[in-house]
Amino acid sequence: MPDFNLTPVTLSTGVTLNVAAEGDPANPAIILLHGFPESHRTWRHIIPELARTHYVIAPDQRGYARSSKPAQVSDYTPDKIVADLIALADHYKIDRFTLVGHDWGGAIAWMAALTRPDRIARLIIVNAPHPYIFQKTLFDDPAQREASQYITKFRDTSLDQGLIGAGLERFFGTTFAKVLTKTVAGQDKAAYLDEWSQPGAMTAMLNWYRASQIVVPGMDETPERPAFLDAPFPPVTQPTLVIWGMQDKALLPSQLEGLDALVPDLTVVHVDAGHFVPWEAPEAVVHTIRAWLGG
Template sequence: MADYIEIPTPAGTFDALSAGEEGDRPVLLLHGFPQAAIEWREQLAVLGGAGCHAVAPDQRGYSPGVRPTEVADYRMEELVADVLAIADRLGWARFDLVGHDWGAAVAWAVAAAHPDRVKSLTAVSVPHLDAFARALREDEDQQRRSEYMQVFRRSGSDKLLLEDGARRLRRMYEHKIPEHHVEEYVQRFSEPGALDAALNWYRASKLTEAIGPIRVPTLYVWSTDDGALGSTAALATGDHVTADYRFEMIEDVSHWVPEQAADDLTRVLLEHLIAHQDA
């Protein structure tokens, strides 16, 4: 079982889930959109029982204590700074970093800019950002898959997702994740300003900016039925990692890997952590 904790930082106080004992191997898990730290409940339980101190924060905009209103406050450099501030507060000089969806995008950026802080990287769904940027420029399939981003960037997109009992928001989960998670997500995003803050990640994003190579041991997990992320960038991601690299493809699973394929993801994550115990 994970415990609820609060992590005060200069940007504000982050809500988080924590499993395992302080002093154990530090693992930080970053959630995606439209989710929260609870997407990692299965992984937290296993990691906490396997000698890890695993922490999953509700990130900027998701934690009520860190919910600025300006779009510029959701730029990638702010999100990266949050990760380092959380690690600093936890007393982690180096840590294993895990991310899904937008959490993976932030994790790629952290690992690229601060390899001295990251012991190993696990990215789920979102490929290396340079590979993704190239796919957005050159691959028609990825361009079609990413058209939804333009909708999310528009003012008022939060109201569109929440109207009619959050019908469109609920549809995004594709009935592939636990229903109690869906209800918790809908409840969270129905709070005033919560969904608009989460959508600011899209409005502030500049995914065409290069982040450079990854120089830490990396596991990348991609699922074949992901409607948002095609194979072009997924297969090219290894070209952007200069350290030990492992690519895992999960068949017949949608975008929601940590919840829909919890056992498979947890297994390969543990294998990756064990393989780089002494990194």
């Protein structure tokens, strides 16, 4: 398994992130953002391949592993995490770059592309829903609404009390490992449990869900529809590649419907994998990214 030297980087946003940086800094820059409940290790099979032609930056985002864990839920709103991304690029003196995001990292990548087109040159999304489509399907697609009920559970702060010791093992087996298409054991499992057991890590990771403004209706609820769903939504202007594991049980294929209207320069590639595509099918991810960047 690839092992990377992590460097603590203190950002102007006030947090310190552990960062893997690989490749020649003279090459084009590519920044990789992981999601829940992982770390830079999401990309452990991807980084060495991309580093052959790019300068690759892969942080442990705020709240994860041994990076800073601010105490308040409000410290995890997406705007603050986008600010971390830009501050990270500034630290490495990177102006414009290709941004890759999976899961929550992809949610941040969508927002960064929309709000900082001056810095994001190209966008690559791996199983992460566009904010407009995700919110729309939570109201209009019963299957997606049902698949997303775990978010309400994650927002319950009483959950945190049991996420220590044996509770982490249960979390691993009931809410993480069961959605994977590959078995996680040995060194991989030990690495996850080590990251999750860092003081405050589980609460900080779950605070990403609690800080989000996404409305997740209960199955028998009809809450007021968010106003932005009935108004024009700004387009993503960057060339965008979406890699989608079609066996994803949490984010259904409805997340791809209508995406071309919101992303004019769009390429979508389907992969035979579940949600955690970057390490379930790393060869497909690397091949797809290389082909697209080359094109």
